[in-house]
Amino acid sequence: MLDAVGVALGQEPADSRIAIAYSGGLDSTVLLDAAVRVAGAARCVAFHVHHGLSANADRWLAHCDQHATALGVSFAARHVDVRRDPGVSLEAAAREARYRALDVLCDSAGVRRIWLAQHADDQAETVLLQLLRGAGLAGLAAMAPEHRPVGAAVTRVRPLLHILRAQLEDYARVRDLHWIDDESNADTRFARNALRHHVLPQLAVHFPGFRDALARTAAHAGAAQRLVDELARLDMKAAASEDGHTLSRDALVACDDERALNLLRYWMRALGLPAASTARLTDALRQLRDVRDDHGLRVDHAGQALRSYRGQIYWEAGDSGDAADETALTERPVTALKWRGESVWRLPAWRGTFVFTEVTAGDAGAAHPTAIPAALLMGQPLFARARSGGERMRCDAHGPSRTLKNLFQQRGVPSWKRDVPLLFVGDVLLFVPLLGVNLTALDALHADHAKHRTQRANAAGAAAERWIRIDWREDLLIA
Structure with missing residues (x-):
């Protein structure tokens, strides 16, 4: 454990602060403890995100604050309101809200890298979930030891990605660590929990090396994704406005379908939009090719609407309404x-x-x-x-x-x-x-x-x- 954290520490700029996402659960408790032992408490800062989804969320926040203080680690927390757009699961909405909050906390502290406590079992679960959902390369790439999403300012570092959950439990037992248990982790109505409790134990019996095999799949997908991202960056240079918020409709539709869809996906990630289904993007591309009237184009996704005007396409707030002109003025009180x-x-x-x-x-x-x-x-x-x-x-x-x-x-x-x-x-x-x-x-x-x-x-x-x-x-x- 300490060796894995030491390797990650060696990749950090000299004397930089080590920001750690600290939920208070087993995984992040082990990571925080190991980071303090290797880097020293003065160099570490723990960030906690209060989702408000559990009746115990306030108690978890207090626990994290007290534990970080006991270790001599700086602590900061942020409350988030988890809002679900149509078609987005609660898990996905909470994850996106958590990452946004962590980015804000990092920005406030002046750090550009954050350590996350995901481990080998987490990665295996993620790859399996993405396979079962028919995900593309970006989904199969799952987690990387170090990754900065397109358009993000903060790099996500995962020092424990090659460590098993059982190893974390052993470390915590030896160190007599105390952590909190999120009751939702036992709810097998959530797909990830169903895999964790019912599928992975059977895979471990019949395919003992499945975690390593899935990690290799993720690595191969990640390498391929980097190549298609590079192609998308080249297409963005030809099609995007200087600030990247609009694309040339002509430049996009001049691409073949696969390349155009790749550009749309990359552009949406750069704007911070959640990934859309292939069916949704295919419909968007069909409309872009076929609809001649700018006002006739509208594709809704995650609270946003894809619109077109004077040869440029861009995303607007989904409730921004339709044409507001002398022919369709909206009355409002003064x-x-x-x-x-x-x-x-x-x-x-x-x-x-x-x-x-x-x-x-x-x-x-x-x-x-x-x-x-x-x-x-x-x-x-x-x-x-x-x-x-x-x-x-x-x-x-x-x-x-x-x-x-x-x-x-x-x-x-x-x-x-x-x-x-x-x-x-x-x-x-x-x-x-x-x-x-x-x-x-x-x-x-x-x-x-x-x-x-x-x-x-x-x-x-x-x-x-x-x-x-x-x-x-x-x-x-x-x-």
Whole structure:
């Protein structure tokens, strides 16, 4: 055990912190104990994820905190809300939530590698499950001693991958370790538990070397997956936008089916989306090849929808709705705010937030020519209103006023993204998400501000000299 941890420690950068995913169960308790013995407590940090799925979750959190403190190890925890999308199992949803939480904890601690306690039996179970589900290479690759998923910032390290569960039990017994038992591990309604309790013992009798054989299968699949990922990276360079959030529809459909499906899978992993079934991806590719009307394309998956606009395809929040234009406007109640310097204004009805950022006076005149005097925002109530049709604004300093519909079209904003709140100062349209500040209104407000600057300064105090930039941020974005 200590030898395996020592090998993993040798792969770590000198003097780096050793982050360990610590659930409090047998496996992670052994890993934490061995890491402390090899690397020293001062170098280790234990991360715990509270899923809230068990009535004992609070007790487990307390146990982990106390045990880490007793070892002299830094400890941090994060609560998660496990939400299941249609067709996603509770196990898969909890796993994804756990990895996301661990990534956040790593980021907070400034570490880019985390040790996980999966062992040889875990790997065998995973390969068998993936085989029974008809998984592809990515599924069969299962677990690797060291792996960083596409698009992730944190590398997952598994020092115990060649250690048997029985060896972990022996180590824990000799060291007199104490751990918690998750009652759900005995529930054979879960596929993994059924394999663990009913299938693996029989395999051990008739095929004693099955764990090593399945580990070799995983290694072969992993090598093959790296090759197809490299092909996908080449295709991404030709098809993806600079930020990777959109793909060229023409470039994708120019590929043969297998290569196009490989690119779609790789792109989705890079965006942090869960894997889709072959049937779902095949349907998406069929629509991309056959549907001529951009608005006719929609493939739903894991709370997201694949859409197309002006030759680009991308994923949108699945509940973002269809075309929001003069022909299909959504009515919403007007929301008001008496602004007093708030940095954010949350608008749940639009699933987004107005963000107010202070800039210096020098920046306001140069780098941020659309910055607004804070006194103007304080002078009258702010209103967030839905579009009613026919609104106009000027985005170009030397251009004419145009309808929002024309400006959205000019900027290539898909119709289903045009359902945004319009920000008014009193009765004046000041800001439109995805378009920016209404320069006509800004010029008038600046003129009024200059005319009454003394009065406004006296009324608003120091705020008269502050300048504010307004932005809009959607709540539901692909990571």
